[in-house]
Amino acid sequence: MKDLKLTGVRPDGARTVVEVGGIRIGEGFTVIAGPCAVESEDQLLRTAVAVKEAGATMLRGGAFKPRTSPYAFQGLGLKGLKILDKARRETGLPIVTEVIDTRDVSWVGEYADVLQIGARNMQNFSLLREAGKSGRPILLKRGMYSTLEEWLNCAEYILAEGNPDVILCERGIRSFETYTRNTLDLSIVPSVKATSHLPILVDPSHGTGVLGLIEPMSLAAVAAGADGLEIEVHIDPPAALSDKAQQLSPEAFARLMRKIATMRRTMDELAEEDRR
Amino acid sequence: MNLESLRRDIDRIDARILSLLDERLEKGLLTRRHKSGALDAGREAEVLERVAARSRCLAGEGFTAALYRRIMDESKAIQDRGLALIGFQGMHGAYGEAAARAWSPEAATMPFGEFSQVFDAVLAGDVDYGIVPVENTLGGVVGQVNSILVTTELRVAGAVDMAVSHCLLAAPGTDHRELRSVYSHGQALAQCRRFIERNGLEGVDWFDTAGAARMIAEERPKGAAAIASRFAAELYGLEIIKDGIQDSPNNRTRFFVLARADRLRDRVAPAGSAAGDACPAGDKCSAVFFADDKAGALFAVLEVFAEVPTEPGDYAIFIDFAGSDRDEAVIRALDRAGALARDFRLLGCYAERRL
Structure with missing residues (x-):
């Protein structure tokens, strides 16, 4: 791939590790968990405590929501950011939250540890440039119609502004299949490893949109070599204001975390065999 | 319309x-x-x-x-209701007022324009106490206050060491994305410089932090915010966009609560009285003296306090040390220092509160 001056594989093979509040993304395994949207202080704080107990390393939660319909819940905005800030103080989990408006980038950066740029905004170039100037790590989701090359070029925009801390995240692409919300493209994980030094996470919640598929796809993402997962967890999924069908309960998330640990041990053994 | x-x-x-x-x-x-x-x-x-x-x-x-x-x-x-009155410098919502309320939640706080007016009001008996900042971890000593302290007849009745947490305040309903300018005292603006730059705001110098908050509440200029205390936000009904916006986390101000010596004596309980009495023993002393202009004069006085770790500066010397004026060793040290120094005055022995 040409023109990938900053995101392409480095001659020495060194991979980027993004440091956030003591967590190193790109080394070991990162699990970002939390609700689709911040709905209330009670909902977020209870979810935050539950995902931390289950072993999550970072907390997600949307304060500004890019919704398909203008009449759907749009998020709590600044109030949501303040609730996330409180959750960080209470649990110590670093905060990942989406930014959708260029005018919001600096303000979201005042509250969040990692700024997420969603699939729908992947090619919003003015937002990418602003994110590049924010001084915060950026979680860049793959656009639902985007090729690997287009995606890496978007990361290039952020790096070109002087921000080296970009984390990629696969969240499913559009295909002819309608049973799942998106088609989770796990082949992208080793493809990213072969073409770029940036860390790559997988979001099986948006990637499938089907509760029963989150666990097998999470384990498959570990097998594919992902650096981590981003999973939607809600303290009471049936009462969620958005993404009802794809948010795990804390209990289901804790079960999944135990299986992920087993899967990681297996992968470590395989890697050990390769070395021998 | x-x-x-x-x-x-x-x-x-x-x-x-x-x-x-x-x-x-x-x-x-x-x-x-x-x-x-x-x-x-x-x-x-x-x-x-x-x-x-x-x-x-x-x-x-x-x-x-x-x-x-x-x-x-x-x-x-x-x-x-017979409320105790505490004078402070600035407008309602000033950091000094927040410190006064922490020191005595029941007292009524009275604003004055200048530090000297606070001292005068206490001396005249218009208010019972005055609260003034003496030093700040970033700004150093408060010169205006210290120059009055050198000569004042007032005594230190207490001290408050308070963390200064600046907040960005705007009128309720303000969209944070529309903010363009931020009003505050020059020192507060300087202490939040990086925050202001990061968010593309323009700092506008105002005479007082609380005054800026009050102006935002009363005038509601478009796209404008103020930097002031959380207390100012509550007082003027402003929304806190972000708290703790100062660049350095170690921003603390130390305040003295001053009272007239006669008033202080009225309130001082006799030594050895039961705990929980109206005026418990202090554990920190502040004094001021002048050292004669000859070699060794300053050292001679300071040597007296050699056991009490402290830092010294026609120098009037302020000295703070841990100890109670009811302690024999402290009483002896004060007597000896009084004999060696020129115009040695114990400003007070008090309890210092850390907030």
Whole structure:
């Protein structure tokens, strides 16, 4: 791939590790968990405590929501950011939250540890440039119609502004299949490893949109070599204001975390065999 | 003219009415030194007559008379409560006022324009205490205050060491994305410089942090915010966009609470009295003295305090040390220092509160 001056594989093979509040993304395994949207202080704080107990390393939660319909819940905005800030103080989990408006980038950066740029905004170039100037790590989701090359070029925009801390995240692409919300493209994980030094996470919640598929796809993402997962967890999924069908309960998330640990041990053994 | 802008005007006016009501009740409290009881029937009749004479518009005579009777009743009730009064420099919502309220939550706080006015009001007996900043971890000593402390007859009744947490405040309903300018005292702006730059704001110098908050509440200029205390936000009904916006986390200010020596003596319980008495023993002392202009003079005095770790600066020397003026060793050290130094004065022995 040409023109990938900053995101392409480095001659020495060194991979980027993004440091956030003591967590190193790109080394070991990162699990970002939390609700689709911040709905209330009670909902977020209870979810935050539950995902931390289950072993999550970072907390997600949307304060500004890019919704398909203008009449759907749009998020709590600044109030949501303040609730996330409180959750960080209470649990110590670093905060990942989406930014959708260029005018919001600096303000979201005042509250969040990692700024997420969603699939729908992947090619919003003015937002990418602003994110590049924010001084915060950026979680860049793959656009639902985007090729690997287009995606890496978007990361290039952020790096070109002087921000080296970009984390990629696969969240499913559009295909002819309608049973799942998106088609989770796990082949992208080793493809990213072969073409770029940036860390790559997988979001099986948006990637499938089907509760029963989150666990097998999470384990498959570990097998594919992902650096981590981003999973939607809600303290009471049936009462969620958005993404009802794809948010795990804390209990289901804790079960999944135990299986992920087993899967990681297996992968470590395989890697050990390769070395021998 | 639309409903929204008319309501904004009404909110602005309400903010002013509330500030003025507070100011009127404060002036009532300050009159107590100059009269025997709260009630002065002649004065009340005079006020009601003047109000009636001016009630020629929508606020008619029946309404204004009832309103003013209510205000004067409240003013008398407050005067009868016998509140301790603490003077501070700045407008309501100042950091000094926040420190005063922490030191004594029941007292009434009285604003003064200048530090010297605070000292004068305590001396004259208009207020019981005055609270003044003496040093800040980033700004150093407060020169204006220290130059008065050198000569004042007032004593230190207490101290408060308070973390200064600056907040970005805006009128309720303000979209943070529309903010362009931020008003505050130059020192607060300087302490939040990186935050201001990061968010593309323009700092506008204002005479006072709390004054900036009050202006935002009363004038509601478009796209404008203030940097002031959380207390100022509560006082003026402003929304906190972000708290703790100062660049350095180690921003602390130390305040002295000053009182007249005679008043202090009234309140000092005899040594050895039970714990929980009105005025427990202090554990920190502050003193000031002049050292003669000859070699070794300063050292001779400071040597006395060799056991008490401290830092010294025609130098008036301020010295703070841990210890109680009821402790024999401290009493001896003070006597010896008094003999060696010129004009040695113990400013006070007090309990310091850390917030």
